Amino acid sequence: MHKLLRxxxxxxxxxxxxxxxxxxxxxxxxxFATTYPGTPSSExxxxxxxxxxESDLYFEYSTNEKVxxxxxxxxxxxxxxxxxMMKHVGLNxxxxxxxxxxxxGVTGGMVILSxxxxxxxxxxxxxxxRYYAKFGGLPMLEPSSVAExxxxxxxxxxxxxxxxxxxxxxxxxxxxxxxxxxxxxxLRPRKTKGKFIRExxxxxxxxxxxxxxxxxLLEKLGRAGKMSDSSEFxxxxxxxxxxxxxxxxxxxxAEDGVRDLGIEDKTSIFRMGFSNPMxxxxxxxxxKKCEKVLVIEEGEPFMEEAVKAMAQEIGVTIxxxxxxxxLFSRLFEYDPAMVREKLASFFEVDYTPPEKIDVSNVPxxxxxxxxxxxxxxxxxxxxxxxxxxxxxxxxxPTDIGCYTLGFLPPLNMGDFxxxxxxxxxxxxxxxKATDQKVVSFIGDSTFFHSGITGLVNAVFNNHxxxxxxxxxxxxxxxxxxxxxxxxxxxxxxxxxxxxxxxxLVRSLGVEHVSVIKPFKVKKSIETIKxxxxxxxxxxxxxxxxxxxxxxxxxxxxxxPFMVTDKCTDHKDCINNIACPSFFIQDGRxxxxxxxxxxxxxxxxxxxENAIRxxxx
Numbered sequence: 001m002h003k004l005l006r007x008x009x010x011x012x013x014x015x016x017x018x019x020x021x022x023x024x025x026x027x028x029x030x031x032f033a034t035t036y037p038g039t040p041s042s043e044x045x046x047x048x049x050x051x052x053x054e055s056d057l058y059f060e061y062s063t064n065e066k067v068x069x070x071x072x073x074x075x076x077x078x079x080x081x082x083x084x085m086m087k088h089v090g091l092n093x094x095x096x097x098x099x100x101x102x103x104x105g106v107t108g109g110m111v112i113l114s115x116x117x118x119x120x121x122x123x124x125x126x127x128x129x130r131y132y133a134k135f136g137g138l139p140m141l142e143p144s145s146v147a148e149x150x151x152x153x154x155x156x157x158x159x160x161x162x163x164x165x166x167x168x169x170x171x172x173x174x175x176x177x178x179x180x181x182x183x184x185x186x187l188r189p190r191k192t193k194g195k196f197i198r199e200x201x202x203x204x205x206x207x208x209x210x211x212x213x214x215x216x217l218l219e220k221l222g223r224a225g226k227m228s229d230s231s232e233f234x235x236x237x238x239x240x241x242x243x244x245x246x247x248x249x250x251x252x253x254a255e256d257g258v259r260d261l262g263i264e265d266k267t268s269i270f271r272m273g274f275s276n277p278m279x280x281x282x283x284x285x286x287x288k289k290c291e292k293v294l295v296i297e298e299g300e301p302f303m304e305e306a307v308k309a310m311a312q313e314i315g316v317t318i319x320x321x322x323x324x325x326x327l328f329s330r331l332f333e334y335d336p337a338m339v340r341e342k343l344a345s346f347f348e349v350d351y352t353p354p355e356k357i358d359v360s361n362v363p364x365x366x367x368x369x370x371x372x373x374x375x376x377x378x379x380x381x382x383x384x385x386x387x388x389x390x391x392x393x394x395x396x397p398t399d400i401g402c403y404t405l406g407f408l409p410p411l412n413m414g415d416f417x418x419x420x421x422x423x424x425x426x427x428x429x430x431x432k433a434t435d436q437k438v439v440s441f442i443g444d445s446t447f448f449h450s451g452i453t454g455l456v457n458a459v460f461n462n463h464x465x466x467x468x469x470x471x472x473x474x475x476x477x478x479x480x481x482x483x484x485x486x487x488x489x490x491x492x493x494x495x496x497x498x499x500x501x502x503x504l505v506r507s508l509g510v511e512h513v514s515v516i517k518p519f520k521v522k523k524s525i526e527t528i529k530x531x532x533x534x535x536x537x538x539x540x541x542x543x544x545x546x547x548x549x550x551x552x553x554x555x556x557x558x559x560p561f562m563v564t565d566k567c568t569d570h571k572d573c574i575n576n577i578a579c580p581s582f583f584i585q586d587g588r589x590x591x592x593x594x595x596x597x598x599x600x601x602x603x604x605x606x607x608e609n610a611i612r613x614x615x616x
Contacts, residue, residue, distance in 0.1 A: 002051050011184045017146040017176045018043035024153025026051065029188035030083045032075040033059045034068040036449065037478040038087030039122040040176040041115035045085060046479060056192050061481050064449040065090035069097050076110035077203065078194030081157055085113040088129045089419065100205050101166055102136040103213035108194060109157035110166040117173050118298045119333040124400065124419065128299035133168045133276035137217050139224045140168040140276040141233060144251040146180035163220050172298065174249045174333065225277040233273025234282060240266040242347050243290030245303055247272040250296040250334055257340035261349050278306050287316045294346045295322030298334055321346065370405055374581040375597030377544035378403040378470055380518035382413040383577050385439055385468060388528035394437045395430050399423040401443035402477045403470050410578050421450025427465040428458050437532065438465035444501060445475035445483040458537045459509040466531050466538045471501055472546040480549050490553055505539050512538035519544060521604040547597055559598030559613060563589050566610035573602040
């Protein structure tokens with residue numbers, strides 16, 4: 001039995017934040033869950049996927065976040081408790097249905113989780129999704145700890161059903177990827193079959209209907225404001241006149257800082273957990289008792305601006321600060337030491353930071369930047385495209401996935417990327433706006449997510465570029481989740497459908513379609529050259545399983561190679577493909593047999609044929 005399915009109220013167990021969130025959803029009686037995987041939210045979906053294999057929970061990896069939200073919206077309007085989760089930029093994709101679903105509402109509890117990523121650990125931006133709650137007029141909860149993330153989930157479902165509105169749950173990487181002890185609660189029974197009651201004057205959003213729905217949305221928001229004022233998730237610690245308003249992990253940083261500075265008796269901390277709508281009455285009462293207020297929030301001045309407006313309304317003229325050059329930045333994550341220092345500065349507390357440990361005699365820790373894995377087929381494909389397009393002036397739009405790392409030297413195969421699916425659509429623009437050759441890259445999961453429509457556009461408008469679809473048989477970057485092109489029998493789900501990318505591409509009207517096996521270097525280069533010569537839209541499908549996935553599924557065993565005495569030190573292997581299994585020892589190239597997987601790409605490009613399989 002999956003550990004999150006145990007019906008053992010009171011049991012304490014160490015969980016990852018995302019595991020705690022999944023458990024909270026199970027305790028809430030969630031019956032229907034959808035997602036498109038995205039770090040830092042991916043482990044929530046992984047656990048629910050595993051749970052669905054052992055229970056009557058319905059779970060699906062949807063084609064993209066927009067689809068996931070639309071599928072979930074139907075279930076939530078059939079009376080089921082529904083959970084839709086994604087990373088912060090995923091909510092951009094789902095924003096279209098989100099804004100109108102706020103008007104329509106739900107009949108079963110619905111929670112939409114957005115996992116924000118301050119400091120951009122695995123994202124192309126660090127947007128603050130609290131503004132989606134304000135933009136859409138939706139209630140929002142924000143946990144400050146792993147344990148609270150679990151506790152908030154049932155409360156979020158209850159709140160949703162009370163208001164008949166979706167509820168946003170906003171987490172950050174520090175919550176999603178921290179570990180802590182969590183106490184299991186009771187498991188509510190799941191209602192797995194619902195019934196849709198026809199209500200066209202609520203559910204069919206033509207203008208005449210939506211005008212009335214907008215008024216109802218504002219009425220619900222007013223009710224939510226009263227709930228926020230009385231919510232257990234908005235509370236005050238301390239009775240001092242030095243006020244602090246904090247949310248998320250910043251609340252615990254503030255608590256630690258106040259304790260470390262010895263000013264507990266002088267401060268009061270307002271923790272914001274139900275953060276949209278904000279608890280206006282409670283905040284105004286708090287401000288009246290304070291001499292000055294520091295707002296601590298990662299990201300944008302969401303709370304700060306609202307708090308200043310509330311202070312103005314009641315004539316409170318105390319200093320209220322947060323985002324200033326000398327205090328808190330809108331950039332990146334905060335940490336306890338930084339928060340402690342800013343508290344001391346703002347409240348004029350004598351504080352001497354602890355002496356830094358002398359590490360002058362400690363060797364510098366080598367950087368470990370992200371890199372394509374040893375034996376990654378993307379590296380082979382990039383090398384082959386580079387050879388086929390030699391001497392051409394080429395633009396390489398790329399996309400979101402492991403293969404984005406192809407922009408790094410020595411491959412240098414990535415010139416432009418903005419969001420999922422953009423490689424195809426931007427190729428259309430580059431091909432018309434310039435006379436340069438355009439060769440773009442997109443992964444198979446990303447192609448299904450949002451690349452197909454760009455390819456339809458390219459065929460319709462007769463653009464001229466080559467698209468390389470990197471078909472590695474899985475959603476690799478976020479942890480090997482399935483997508484519509486995956487052979488689901490490997491997951492023990494033989495009844496699932498499977499979309500053949502080559503057939504799909506041909507059906508869209510692409511006239512030049514070719515398939516390469518990137519570990520066959522010479523043949524692949526020849527095929528790519530033919531595609532590059534074609535005038536119009538050409539598609540190359542590079543087929544080779546993700547090496548980590550292949551090994552985990554026993555589809556491939558390691559067959560390490562070695563550098564023999566034939567090597568005359570050209571270093572083509574390092575200078576052209578830079579596989580991380582290569583290293584220099586005593587001035588000569590060597591291969592780490594423990595990490596080499598035996599893809600043999602380096603052996604095929606070595607001019608001396610000096611790289612051979614290791615015999616023992």
